[in-house]
Amino acid sequence: MASKEVEYQQARPKRTGPGGAWDSFVRFLWNPQAKTCMGRTGSSWAKIVTFYLIYYGLLAGFFAGALMIFYQTLDDIEPRRAGMQSILKGNPGMGFRPMPDVESTLVKFKQGVPDNYAEYVEHIQDFLDCESYNTTDPNAVNCDIETPEEGQVCRFDPDKEAGPCTAANTFGYHEGEPCVLLKLNRIYGWEPEPFNNETINEDNDHAKAAKEALGENIHPEFIGITCEGENPGDVDNRGPAKFYPEHGFPMRYFPFLNQKGYQTPFVFVQFKRPTPGVLINIWCKAWAKNIYHHKKDKAGSIHLELLLD
Incomplete structure (x- = not known):
């Protein structure tokens, strides 16, 4: 009887080190x-x-x-919270251009050096282009010659309202008489209450401050605007200031109701002959019975510094 031989194959020893780790990884992927x-x-x-x-x-x-x-729950036109329920509490903030650096309120340039002030001119022009003031939207009408119907808005004409503050004049920067564009932030449904000859004489601190600041430049159809030096030295160095439109923000552009073709009104302030080489702190304020100013958060106003090298 033939003997049966059983052949045994010796198992391959497990590898150690990097080779063993690789074997374990391969076995994990597929066993x-x-x-x-x-x-x-x-x-x-x-x-x-x-x-x-x-x-x-x-x-x-x-x-x-x-x-x-x-x-x-949202409306395409009207915000869910408006008026005193909104975060702005019916007191608009202000903005200004040029402000190419959002972290700086300094407007510094050299007169007659285009490369030095080009970014300021470009930033103001970008705002004007973005707002589409030259639009032919039929919903925006010329309120000088016609009364807007319900839902229509008044067209804001920069060529008429901006005076000498135009791109063709480099917004005054070439002559060392810079223009700064001021605007009020939009608040849905907010209606300003401008001062008139009667309310400006009311016996309260706000009316007294408005009367002192505005002087004779009070108009019942406009939100008044002032730009004063913050300190006595700033007042002396600021020089004369001209506003376009002269009386401030026209009332006919309010309230903002998210109308089709709405154009944000603005005011240009041109600083005439600011003292060169001196940092001038300026505080611009909008004036109305329902616009209040707070030094801390600049509500209803803006702060900027002007430096003409």
Whole structure:
């Protein structure tokens, strides 16, 4: 009887070091003995993928539903919170151009050096172009010759209102008489209450301050505007200032109701003959019965520094 010989194959010794780590990693990716991929069998992977598809599908559906309900509460024209319920509390802030650096309120330039003040001219012009003041939107009408119907707005004409503060005149920077554009932030439904000859004489601090600041430049159809030096030295160095339009922001551009074709009114202040080589601190304020100024947050006003080298 023939003897049976059993042939045994010696197992390959496990590697250590980097080679052993690589073998363990490969075995983790695919283990041929246990038929697993990354520690899971095919059926296990199918169950976990199905679970997460259902889970994230339901989560996405819940989020989309909540977002759809939220948008149903919003109006395309009127904000949900307006007036005293809004964050502005019915007291508009002010902005100014040029302000190419949003972190700086300094307007510094050299007279007669175009490369030095080019960014200021460009920044003002960019604002005018962005607001589309030259639009032919039929909803914006010329209120000098016609009365706007309900839903229509008055067209703001920079060529008429800006005086010498135009791009063709480099907004005065070439002559060392810089123009600064002032604007009020839009507040839906806000109606200014300008001072008139009667309310300017009321016995309260706000009316007294307005009368002192505005002097004879009081008009019942305009929101008054002033730009004064913050300190006695600034007052002396500021020089004369001219406003375009002369009396401030015209009332006919308010209230803002998100009308089609609405154009933000602005006022140019041109500083005539500011003292060269001196940093001048200027505080510009809008004046109306329902515009209040706060030194801390500059509500209803803006602060800027002017330096003519």
